[in-house]
Amino acid sequence: MNSQYHEKKQKEIPIFLIAPIISVVLIFLVPISYFITFNGELAKKQDIWGQFGDYVGGTLNPMLSFVTLLVLLYTVKLQRKELDKTSKQLEISESSLAKQIEISKKQQFEVTFFQMLTLFNEITSEIEIQVPQPELEKHDNQWVQITSGWESPKDISGRKCFTEFYDKLRKNPIWLRGTSKQDQTKKISSAYGYFHGSYKDETDHYFKMLCNILKFIKNSDIEDKQFYTDLVMALLSTQELLMLFYNGLSLGSESFKPLIEEFQLFKGITAQQLVDSSHYELYASSAYGNS
Incomplete structure (x- = not known):
């Protein structure tokens, strides 16, 4: 030059x-x-x-x-x-x-973004619950639960708690009522509401923080928003995604469902993993990564 x-x-x-x-x-x-x-x-x-x-x-x-x-x-x-x-x-x-x-x-x-992710991980790791452990006795080379006997509760923390959360939600007898789609929606709200009443202190902060991270990505001027959303979802276990599935359909989480569908948060979820496979249709196909 x-x-x-x-x-x-x-x-x-x-x-x-x-x-x-x-x-x-x-x-x-x-x-x-x-x-x-x-x-x-x-x-x-x-x-x-x-x-x-x-x-x-x-x-x-x-x-x-x-x-x-x-x-x-x-x-x-x-x-x-x-x-x-x-x-x-x-x-x-x-x-x-x-x-x-x-x-x-x-x-x-x-x-x-990464500060929010760090805080989210801290919130997740601080979740703690106690799970009652049934007392077992060995009969004929098999362990059998004693009906009236219980060992000391077992402490569970972090992401492991969501396995217990989903098990509690899945075993709720409310699921046995009704069969129509309208009944399914009501059952989901009732079943999750019952679960929330027992574990709101452990889960509220978690889901609010997750929702805020997604809103932060959506409202930003960044170009590749899906890339950052995928980073968030890569942190979540299958049980966390399943709990998020029902949280997004419950009362009070109306703002969460559109974010789930926009950012394809359930790309790794199958109908067979849900409490009822018919629940799969309650989200738009975009939630599962289908355009």
């Missing part, structure tokens, strides 16, 4: 020299014209000098004016080139600034 610039400069230098060279030549033509006119001698008559002055003025002035005009035009041309160059530099600067702003926005988004 520098070599091209120097080549252009070398082409421009002779053009700058043309004007003064022409001016000098024209100025030297004056005495030459004089000596040619008067045969190398100074004229003694004033009228001859007057005629010679008119000749020089009439000839030299238009020529010098023309040279001045050329210089002026060339100056305008150079100024236009400089303006074009400045304009291109401004365009490049604006483009670079726009890219920097875009990169800065993405960095700010990712900092907040």
